[in-house]
Amino acid sequence: MEFGQILPTSPVLGKSTLVGLAITFFAGVCFSLFSPAFNLATNDQWHTLKKGVPHLTVYTAFFYFSASCFVVAIILNLTFLYHPVLNLPKSSLKAYLRDWDGRGWAFLAGLLCGFGNGLQFMGGQAAGYAAADAVQALPLVSTFWGVVLFGEYRKSSRRTYALLCSMLLMFIVAVGVLMASSGHRK
Known part of the structure; x- marks a missing residue:
């Protein structure tokens, strides 16, 4: 079966509640550490740097954030194409590139997410990262x-x-x- 084909019944439902909860918990931990780490990268690093070394600006930190998200997304997507979780069918990069059903919406979602993240980081610099996260x-x-x-x-x-x-x-x-x-x- 190729990537993107709709299965008559979803093979994921009921497979492993424990695995789903573990993945969700790990994602929550990652998201909860994100804002403090970004705050340290842009605001609270002054005491760790040598004299004369400038600290990261929000724009530089956002570049590193975006570049690392891009690299991790490519690695994870390729890994899950060839080694899917929960006994889903395997796929290939070729099948992925041929299947454009719904990709426009995914592309729009990615653009909106990137734009929103950029604005959130600028708002975090102005009002504090806790406030920027809460508003999001x-x-x-x-x-x-x-x-x-x-x-x-x-x-x-x-x-x-x-x-x-x-x-x-x-x-x-x-x-x-x-x-x-x-x-x-x-």
Whole structure:
């Protein structure tokens, strides 16, 4: 079977909840370390550098970030084409390049993500990286689009809807606390 063909039943569903949770947890750890690492790269490195060595600007750090994302994405995509996880069918680079169904949307998503990241880094330099990350609100935005546009959580339990509402409420409280603390910073 070639890459991009739709299977009659999804072979991924129910394969391994533990593997899915482990991957999700690892992604969460990576994302939670991203903002502090970027803050160290651009703002808090002054005490580690030798005298006369300039620290990274946001634009230089964004270049290194984008270049490393590009390299890691190529490595991971090639690896998963030839060695897919969860017993999915193997593919090839040739099949990948021939299949352009939906690639336009993926390309647009990548452009929007890159543009948004650039603006977030500039906002982080101006207002602080915690504020820039909070305003981005990726989990809330993706949940909103999932519920409204893609119909996720349809026919879910009351408990699920309570958790979704509590997530939104906690985010609103966190942004309020962040806004209230901004008057106390120098």
